[in-house]
Amino acid sequence: MVFMAGLDYFVCGSGHWPDVYDNNNNHNLLVCEAKTERSWLCFLVPGVRGGILSILEISNLSLSFGGVKALQDVSFRVPENTITTVIGPNGAGKTSLFNCISGFYKPQQGTIRYQGEVLAGVKPPARAAMGLARTFQNIALFRGMTVLDNIKLGAHVHMKSGLLSSLAYFGAARREEMAVRREVERHIIDFLEIDHIRRQPVASLSYGLQKRVELARALAMRPKVLMLDEPVAGMNREEKEDMARFILDIREEWDVTVLMVEHDMGMVMDISDHIAVLNFGQVITEGLPADVQNNPEVIKAYLGNSDMDSLRKKLNPQREVA
Amino acid sequence: MRIGDAKQTYEADEAIWTSPTQKFWFALFLLALLVFPLMANAYLLYLGCLVGIAVISTTGLNILTGFTGLISLGQAGFMGVGGYTVAWFSLNTGLPFPVTLLLAGLLAAAVGILVGLPSLRVKGLYLAIATLAASVFLHFIFAEWESVTGGMGGLSLEPAHLFGVTFQSDFRMYFIIVPLAVLMVFAARNVFRTRIGRAFIAIRDRDISAEILGIDLLRYKLMSFALSSFYAGVAGGLFAYFYRVVTPESFPLSMSIFYLAAVIVGGMGNLLGGILGAAFMTLIPEILKLLTAALTPFYPNAPVFMSPMLEIIFGALIVGFLIFEPHGLAEIWHRIRRFFSLWPFRN
Amino acid sequence: MDWLFFGEISLAGLAMGGLYALIALGFVIIYKATRVINFAIGEIMMFAAYLFLAFAGGLEMSPWVALPLAVLGGSILGGVIEKVMIRPMLGESPISVVMVTIGVASILVGLVELIWGADPQLLPRFLPREPVFIGEMYLAPKIAYGFLIGAALLILYLLYFRFSRGGVALRATASDQAAAYSMGINVRRVFNLAWVFGSLAASLAGVLVAATGGLSPQFGAIGLSVLVVVIVGGLDSILGALIAGVFIGWLETVAGAYLGGEYRMPATFAVLAVILVIRPYGLFGTHEIERV
Numbered sequence A: 001m002v003f004m005a006g007l008d009y010f011v012c013g014s015g016h017w018p019d020v021y022d023n024n025n026n027h028n029l030l031v032c033e034a035k036t037e038r039s040w041l042c043f044l045v046p047g048v049r050g051g052i053l054s055i056l057e058i059s060n061l062s063l064s065f066g067g068v069k070a071l072q073d074v075s076f077r078v079p080e081n082t083i084t085t086v087i088g089p090n091g092a093g094k095t096s097l098f099n100c101i102s103g104f105y106k107p108q109q110g111t112i113r114y115q116g117e118v119l120a121g122v123k124p125p126a127r128a129a130m131g132l133a134r135t136f137q138n139i140a141l142f143r144g145m146t147v148l149d150n151i152k153l154g155a156h157v158h159m160k161s162g163l164l165s166s167l168a169y170f171g172a173a174r175r176e177e178m179a180v181r182r183e184v185e186r187h188i189i190d191f192l193e194i195d196h197i198r199r200q201p202v203a204s205l206s207y208g209l210q211k212r213v214e215l216a217r218a219l220a221m222r223p224k225v226l227m228l229d230e231p232v233a234g235m236n237r238e239e240k241e242d243m244a245r246f247i248l249d250i251r252e253e254w255d256v257t258v259l260m261v262e263h264d265m266g267m268v269m270d271i272s273d274h275i276a277v278l279n280f281g282q283v284i285t286e287g288l289p290a291d292v293q294n295n296p297e298v299i300k301a302y303l304g305n306s307d308m309d310s311l312r313k314k315l316n317p318q319r320e321v322a
Numbered sequence B: 001m002r003i004g005d006a007k008q009t010y011e012a013d014e015a016i017w018t019s020p021t022q023k024f025w026f027a028l029f030l031l032a033l034l035v036f037p038l039m040a041n042a043y044l045l046y047l048g049c050l051v052g053i054a055v056i057s058t059t060g061l062n063i064l065t066g067f068t069g070l071i072s073l074g075q076a077g078f079m080g081v082g083g084y085t086v087a088w089f090s091l092n093t094g095l096p097f098p099v100t101l102l103l104a105g106l107l108a109a110a111v112g113i114l115v116g117l118p119s120l121r122v123k124g125l126y127l128a129i130a131t132l133a134a135s136v137f138l139h140f141i142f143a144e145w146e147s148v149t150g151g152m153g154g155l156s157l158e159p160a161h162l163f164g165v166t167f168q169s170d171f172r173m174y175f176i177i178v179p180l181a182v183l184m185v186f187a188a189r190n191v192f193r194t195r196i197g198r199a200f201i202a203i204r205d206r207d208i209s210a211e212i213l214g215i216d217l218l219r220y221k222l223m224s225f226a227l228s229s230f231y232a233g234v235a236g237g238l239f240a241y242f243y244r245v246v247t248p249e250s251f252p253l254s255m256s257i258f259y260l261a262a263v264i265v266g267g268m269g270n271l272l273g274g275i276l277g278a279a280f281m282t283l284i285p286e287i288l289k290l291l292t293a294a295l296t297p298f299y300p301n302a303p304v305f306m307s308p309m310l311e312i313i314f315g316a317l318i319v320g321f322l323i324f325e326p327h328g329l330a331e332i333w334h335r336i337r338r339f340f341s342l343w344p345f346r347n
Numbered sequence C: 001m002d003w004l005f006f007g008e009i010s011l012a013g014l015a016m017g018g019l020y021a022l023i024a025l026g027f028v029i030i031y032k033a034t035r036v037i038n039f040a041i042g043e044i045m046m047f048a049a050y051l052f053l054a055f056a057g058g059l060e061m062s063p064w065v066a067l068p069l070a071v072l073g074g075s076i077l078g079g080v081i082e083k084v085m086i087r088p089m090l091g092e093s094p095i096s097v098v099m100v101t102i103g104v105a106s107i108l109v110g111l112v113e114l115i116w117g118a119d120p121q122l123l124p125r126f127l128p129r130e131p132v133f134i135g136e137m138y139l140a141p142k143i144a145y146g147f148l149i150g151a152a153l154l155i156l157y158l159l160y161f162r163f164s165r166g167g168v169a170l171r172a173t174a175s176d177q178a179a180a181y182s183m184g185i186n187v188r189r190v191f192n193l194a195w196v197f198g199s200l201a202a203s204l205a206g207v208l209v210a211a212t213g214g215l216s217p218q219f220g221a222i223g224l225s226v227l228v229v230v231i232v233g234g235l236d237s238i239l240g241a242l243i244a245g246v247f248i249g250w251l252e253t254v255a256g257a258y259l260g261g262e263y264r265m266p267a268t269f270a271v272l273a274v275i276l277v278i279r280p281y282g283l284f285g286t287h288e289i290e291r292v
């Protein structure tokens, strides 16, 4: 075990020793007190990808709607530059968690730290400007705009032109629009292979393409953390593979941390570096895909108590293929 | 880059007119607007001015209701603010018309922001009702603040003037109104080429998602209110110069509904639609008047039916377009264009 | 301060408020069941009142025959409006649907003026004329009896919604459309029923209000007062409609008597503005949950 992030060692952002899942005790065995708030350290685990910092740290988050407890005392960490996935059965609170991070829901308890800064009281648009970008479970494209305009809208927070220069569309406003257009064309539209649809109204697109445009819009927000709520739901296999590839590429090339909610276990196990499992609003475990896959509690949460085998199959799709 | 109509630059691709044909037709249209007053008789000139004013106001309301999705029943009130501002300043200061019109727009915009403030907490129809409340208060102020507004009698004003030229005739007013209308429609078009216009549409389509994607809802809703009521204020100011009298009854609630109808009939969220709707709705009463005049020799009672018929036609147009042609005249226009661009090969 | 005068004014205002409550109830029924804000409610009232005028005045029927006929006519009108103009708008944005009701209002105003002319008219008298005293306070008989009839219908209504099959279907649809549908309730019929019943309340109130204050094609402007009532009370709250109806009726009358007629609207709209700022969904309305 080492205390410095070496080339071959990656840090696991979790406060748990991956082998010793213990929900009642936080074995913070080797946590160093760091000088800045931002750089708390956790122990290093060989083979787990991720920077030394958690870009997002959720502690003791609770959220309820009347009697419904959507989130209860949820804590977990998203290590920088990983693909971290939140899984859990329907209604577990995954989307609610995203909404808390986005600032749309206000949790009754707990804190969310982003790059060391507590987000409480920060309005959603400001969070977007800080680099928290996302897509939505039920596609939330703006139907009155073309694909291109939808994507350009993502760049909104990084633009400055005011009303007067917009009315004149002259000078700064025009240059800024052109710069955004160039950026969007070169880095996003080409990358996601959506050149052919840029002029189309979004309503005319297939479901898979709409999801891709949503991703494009989130990328235009220049994210540091890219939150994807079920990015491959409802897609066919080919589309799923494309999307998985895009997500991996984004993590590599854009220097982005991906936080994802997804039900497709094949994809989750394939591309995630780190997984947190939610059930009835509580984190029941987190860790490496391989560990989560075989955790009996996870299996129970997904399957109820019955039909362990098919559940195991669902969680371990590779084996099925083999 | 695409092949075919590929543009060499993004600049060219984002231009308003993307083909020479479009530029040609637009130049022709401007020329027609210029030649029109030289050929038109007094009545047609009068209509031209009315349409111009209506185009400005409808474009303003379209920005708010059609593009931002905030329904407003206060348009007449905002126009009233503009009208009274022009009247007061021209009576009390003798400022030239560009200044008074600017002040009219700015004051109306300020009132618009005030009226939009409840959008911090309420939306949709509740907001519409807030704008209704605003129009009730404004009407009350117009009628009761006698020292400034002249009470029920209203204010009469001198013709617009600039550099010693006075604009007392419809012919001269035409050259203020129509260029201003063209300018303001273009300015609106520009807004929708930038992030601000996109923010408006995003708020209309999905406000919550828009907020999460970084759009400050209150800020942009208020901006839309301000912009829209600025247009209304200028239109109201022109109205004052055109009729040279403003009274509380110049800006009744039915006028707000008239402009909403113009936006709907033209096509919500479509600037061309706003223009078509404004022209169409302004001309309908006139056509009806002509019809009535033609019928009077045979049915002496015809004039009595004119005003109720107008109400019925307005109502039926609103209902009919909403049910059968929700995208309004703009959609019909596009269909016609498509027909002719393919003609005679397909229909 | 002249307390007797204040008392008499207040009493008249409260009685007027009772009628507002009845209209507001009609409005709320339509809103609860169909989520349509009906800007034409004032015009439906007006139409029924003109029908009464035609039956009792023109055709010289007994007012007690003309009244139910007029109310029936107004209810049918409501049902027809729903069927012909509101139903095609199912699923459209609320703004569009509201605009349809505004269009309907405009059509009705035109129709009424076309048929009955633009001049103000008086309804034939049909309410008892002996002055009514409550303690020392005098109350105009038209207002007093109008209030009594209105209140009677209001109570019948509430009983109906509580206990009848139609009432239960209505309430079920209001609270969860999809669930009501899956339980075998004919949601379309319920929508139509809501418009019929809503218009029924409005029609009766229309005749009663017109009997006290006269009738003209501008009569529908009373819809604005009703709008204030339902916003203050909460669009989907029957209790809110009743309480706010009485309160707004009182406030309007008192403001009119003490400050002058031109203050009636600003006074009630000031209350509306305050409510919108401090309690946007009305005193008793429910705040709708928003999801991404």
Ligand SMILES: Nc1ncnc2c1ncn2[C@@H]1O[C@H](COP(=O)(O)OP(=O)(O)OP(=O)(O)O)[C@@H](O)[C@H]1O
Binding pocket: A065, A068, A069, A070, A088, A089, A090, A091, A092, A093, A094, A095, A096, A097, A137, C289, C290, C291
């Ligand atoms: N705005 C809200 N009001 C009331 N309850 C809500 C709200 N949002 C979420 N909930 C409830 O909170 C719980 C968690 O919902 P959430 O949408 O977060 O689940 P999820 O894990 O995303 O499920 P799925 O996999 O189906 O998307 C559910 O019981 C849901 O009904």
Ligand SMILES: [Mg+2]
Binding pocket: A094, A095, A096, A137
């Ligand atoms: Mg979800």
